Amino acid sequence: MPIIDALLNDFFWRALIGGLGVALVAGPLGCFVVWRRMAYFGDTLAHSALLGIALSFLISVPLNVGVIVTCIALSVVLVVFQRSRALATDTLLGILAHSALAIGLVALSFMPDIRFDLTGLLFGDLLAMSRTDLIWIYGGAVVILTLLAAFWRGLLMSTIHEELARVEGVPVERLRLILMLMFSIVIAVAMKIVGVLLITALLIIPAATARRLAGNPEQMMGLAIGFGCLAVTGGLTMSWFLDTPAGPSVVVTAFCMFLLVYGGAQRTAA
Amino acid sequence: MSKPLIVLDQVTVAFDERVVVDRVDLSIERGDIITVIGPNGAGKTTLIKAILDIQKPTHGSIQRENGLSVGYVPQHLTLEPTLPLSVRRFMLLSGEPLEACQNALSRTGVDHLMNASVHHLSGGEKQRLLLARALARHPDLLVLDEPAQGVDINGQAALYDLIRELRDQLHCGVLMVSHDLHLVMAATDKVICLNQHVCCSGYPEDISHDPAFIETFGRPVAESLAVYHHHHNHSHDLHGDVVDGSCDHAHH
Numbered sequence: 001m002p003i004i005d006a007l008l009n010d011f012f013w014r015a016l017i018g019g020l021g022v023a024l025v026a027g028p029l030g031c032f033v034v035w036r037r038m039a040y041f042g043d044t045l046a047h048s049a050l051l052g053i054a055l056s057f058l059i060s061v062p063l064n065v066g067v068i069v070t071c072i073a074l075s076v077v078l079v080v081f082q083r084s085r086a087l088a089t090d091t092l093l094g095i096l097a098h099s100a101l102a103i104g105l106v107a108l109s110f111m112p113d114i115r116f117d118l119t120g121l122l123f124g125d126l127l128a129m130s131r132t133d134l135i136w137i138y139g140g141a142v143v144i145l146t147l148l149a150a151f152w153r154g155l156l157m158s159t160i161h162e163e164l165a166r167v168e169g170v171p172v173e174r175l176r177l178i179l180m181l182m183f184s185i186v187i188a189v190a191m192k193i194v195g196v197l198l199i200t201a202l203l204i205i206p207a208a209t210a211r212r213l214a215g216n217p218e219q220m221m222g223l224a225i226g227f228g229c230l231a232v233t234g235g236l237t238m239s240w241f242l243d244t245p246a247g248p249s250v251v252v253t254a255f256c257m258f259l260l261v262y263g264g265a266q267r268t269a270a
Numbered sequence: 271m272s273k274p275l276i277v278l279d280q281v282t283v284a285f286d287e288r289v290v291v292d293r294v295d296l297s298i299e300r301g302d303i304i305t306v307i308g309p310n311g312a313g314k315t316t317l318i319k320a321i322l323d324i325q326k327p328t329h330g331s332i333q334r335e336n337g338l339s340v341g342y343v344p345q346h347l348t349l350e351p352t353l354p355l356s357v358r359r360f361m362l363l364s365g366e367p368l369e370a371c372q373n374a375l376s377r378t379g380v381d382h383l384m385n386a387s388v389h390h391l392s393g394g395e396k397q398r399l400l401l402a403r404a405l406a407r408h409p410d411l412l413v414l415d416e417p418a419q420g421v422d423i424n425g426q427a428a429l430y431d432l433i434r435e436l437r438d439q440l441h442c443g444v445l446m447v448s449h450d451l452h453l454v455m456a457a458t459d460k461v462i463c464l465n466q467h468v469c470c471s472g473y474p475e476d477i478s479h480d481p482a483f484i485e486t487f488g489r490p491v492a493e494s495l496a497v498y499h500h501h502h503n504h505s506h507d508l509h510g511d512v513v514d515g516s517c518d519h520a521h522h
Contacts, residue, residue: 034350034352035350035352035353036350037350153363153365156363157363159350159353160349160350160353160355160360160363161344161347163319163322163324163342163344164342164344164403166322166324167322167323167324167340167342168342168364168365168407208352211352211354214354215354215356216354216355216356216359217353217354217355217359219354220353220354
């Protein structure tokens with residue numbers, strides 16, 4: 001279709017369409033991050049994305065593949081270490097998050113021949129969205145939404161009470177892995193828009209904003225998607241007109257909505 | 271009476287080299303109320319997990335009746351305040367139809383809370399909700415891990431009464447873990463005192479005299495229980511249900 005083709009030729013529309021696709025999956029997964037208190041975990045995975053990028057350059061595979069594989073590997077390492085209980089989880093996450101980021105940066109500095117935009121990777125780049133990226137984003141979204149729909153009751157139940165879920169026959173461990181797989185996918189596809197340092201913000205802020213207005217889990221997810229879309233649209237528009245970096249602009253927009261919703265709700269409550 | 275619902279044979283659970291549950295034999299029949307007591311770290315929760323089939327025993331075997339349905343009431347319902355959830359939704363997540371959920375809620379006396387948010391419930395209401403959720407699944411065996419935690423003292427007695435009533439109505443087996451020694455002694459048929467291994471077991475009246483029990487819990491606890499039993503038996507006396515030698519316990 002010529003109209004869509006014309007739209008996709010424009011980098012701003014590509015970024016916007018991609019961003020909306022990211023918001024579509026960041027909303028539901030962000031809710032799980034908030035419910036399961038996985039904010040720091042999400043950060044750790046996101047930081048490891050940079051290591052994934054370095055590895056992808058090294059063995060020349062697509063960036064997305066490298067990032068997804070690295071994130072999954074890191075989640076498995078985390079689960080194993082957590083079981084051994086040698087260190088508190090937040091200490092462990094702190095070590096792995098920053099080490100993965102640092103190793104990624106060091107590894108990238110060894111590859112002077114490769115052209116990449118570090119600021120873009122860290123903070124997102126409006127100009128970087130390609131048609132291939134869009135395919136990745138919407139492909140990833142289909143996978144994530146299908147998984148969510150298929151395992152919805154189990155995921156929700158194991159989030160509410162893990163042991164109760166186990167007794168009722170929910171495969172808690174397998175669902176945890178599936179959730180990590182979903183996080184890895186969302187990090188790989190959201191990286192282009194908001195950058196590895198700010199992905200967690202795009203997951204958490206819309207979900208937290210939605211909590212204020214939601215009466216049940218599904219509503220919260222729907223609202224989180226809505227707020228995410230608004231944040232992406234507002235942020236990218238801001239980036240376009242004011243020439244601000246894309247990722248921070250999206251996060252600032254999301255934060256403003258958060259303040260509005262919480263401030264507004266406070267006033268009605270008072 | 272009937273075939274046991276579940277039989278534990280020499281069940282041992284060890285983490286790494288540390289034995290947490292040591293060669294426990296136990297069998298639960300329909301209509302039983304069995305309470306596991308024991309000091310902190312005695313392996314009570316681990317034993318419960320083995321019975322619930324979420325912790326595999328290192329040694330020994332657990333045999334369950336075919337198609338045994340277990341209702342589990344966890345220690346407390348710590349809910350993330352960020353997760354909006356109504357009582358109705360929480361009940362329906364059990365996968366049981368609405369009618370069964372409503373029935374279970376009215377059995378535990380909290381059906382009026384159907385549309386309330388689970389975050390606004392009191393400690394006692396939460397425990398009753400958890401109990402209702404376990405009931406909705408038509409359990410043959412009800413497993414409760416410190417059911418009266420976070421419930422005020424009057425509520426605790428009422429909760430244990432309710433558990434007895436439910437046992438009578440549903441004719442299920444009940445296994446509880448508890449710290450509330452006094453209340454437990456009144457509510458239970460049989461007590462198992464666990465300290466890794468089963469250090470003693472039997473009827474509440476007998477167990478408070480058991481040297482192993484006194485060693486585990488100390489003389490003051492054992493004595494206070496004996497005194498308690500005096501009171502307990504006394505109230506039964508008033509109903510004409512005299513128990514021989516009941517007053518001797520008080521002089522222990």
